[in-house]
Amino acid sequence: MLAHCKFCDFQIIADREFKTEEEAAEYATMHCDCGDAVQYRADKEREELREKNVRRIEGAIESVREFCQKRGVFFVENTTEILRSGAMCVLDEFIDAINIKISQIKIVIQKNPKGVLIFKKNYSETNQEEVV
Ligand SMILES: [Zn+2]
DSSP states (O other): OEEEOTTTOOEEEOSSOOSSHHHHHHHHHHHOOSHHHHHHHHHHHHHHHHHHHHHHHHHHHHHHHHHHHHTTOOOOHHHHHHHHHHHHHHHTTSSSEEEEEETTEEEEEEEOTTSOEEEEEEEOOOOOOOOO
């Protein structure tokens, strides 16, 4: 079956059938070497990676919530919002790192040298007595 690139109209012989014209064009574009098709694939990959990271954020927030709950610190809905929007800013590189302190728990959101988003959790217990 013949399929055409969305950008340069280059024809590709596909070894499969397509349900729609759009599906055929998508297939051809994913296999074309013209500049626009290469850019389209790069943009699509970047978008997919971002979506994957966004899904990871929800899991990481859940893990932070459990970490806090085990130590008797409970989240309010706003805490989840702050963590989520903070993580998005770090992911999109508007902010390098975010530090949040909830009671005796410190949370740091940043990217590691490989560019992977990480949530560091630290619980510290100190006793302080005022000497009078
Ligand atoms: Zn093309």
